[in-house]
Amino acid sequence: MHGPHPNIKHPIPMHSRVGYLKPLVEAENIEIGDFTYYDDPDGPDRFAEKCVLHHYPFIGDKLIIGKFCAIAEGARFIMNGANHAMSGFSTYPFNIFGHGWEEGFDVSTWEQEVRGDTVIGNDVWVGMDAVIMPGVSIGSGAIVGAKSVVTHDVPAYAIVAGNAAKVVKKRFDERTIRRLLEIAWWDWPVEKITRNLNAIRGADLKMLEAAQ
Known part of the structure; x- marks a missing residue:
């Protein structure tokens, strides 16, 4: 006995809502370890499109997910492309609409809001409808409660819940x-x-x- 092959897209027979993400996700800015799965009644095939939001290759940030993670339906990973410049009086992104509004835009005012890669460790359980914000690191063995909004790093083997998510307890x-x-x-x-x-x-x- 050696377990299922990690490159099977749908490892549970007659249960197509569960899929191993490594063979399903081809985006160059997403890295996923063996045996990590996503569970969605609509199927896991559109994980990168549905669950990884505002993720643009030109920004350079990555979503890195380790091995043996369990990701529940509706989990969302918000990437740095969602950030707006906050140093001026308005956070409205005038420049992206062009027609002259791009003139004079200081790219550095937006770049200072980029928070780096989002890194999920190994054996992490991300609950239903949880939201992971840009640049967050979640330690191995952690559990993210359903509908949590994770705005800060999560220690290994911690259970976090709430909005903003806080450590409820350590597992060990x-x-x-x-x-x-x-x-x-x-x-x-x-x-x-x-x-x-x-x-x-x-x-x-x-x-x-x-x-x-």
Whole structure:
């Protein structure tokens, strides 16, 4: 037994609403790890179009999602193209409409609002209708509650919820979190993961350490 192949677009037979995103998303500015899936009743094939918003290659920011992440229906990743210049009296983007309004626009006033890549770690669960704002990093093992709006970085193995999302609790104590990040089971060969599933899904740290 070795688990499903990570390049299967629809890995659950007769259940086409779930799809592994790595083989489905071809955008050059999106990176997705093995076994990360999106669940949508309309199907996962349009994930990049429906869920990754205001993402323009000329800006240079990336959406980076790790391995073994679970992304629920309606999750949205807002990218830097949504930002407006805020240093003047108005935030209205006059320049993009042209016809003379582009004259005199100082690009640096917009560039200072760019917040970098959005990075989702490994084994992250993003709940239904959650919104991830530009430049946010979410640590491995974290859980983002349904309808949360994530405006700041989320620590590894934290549970966050609300608008703006705040840490509700940590899933494990600090020593366990540190060891899990050191072990990084998601980087193991899939055959090794398969052999140690009981430890991974059963929270058996000693067994996981022994398998390291």
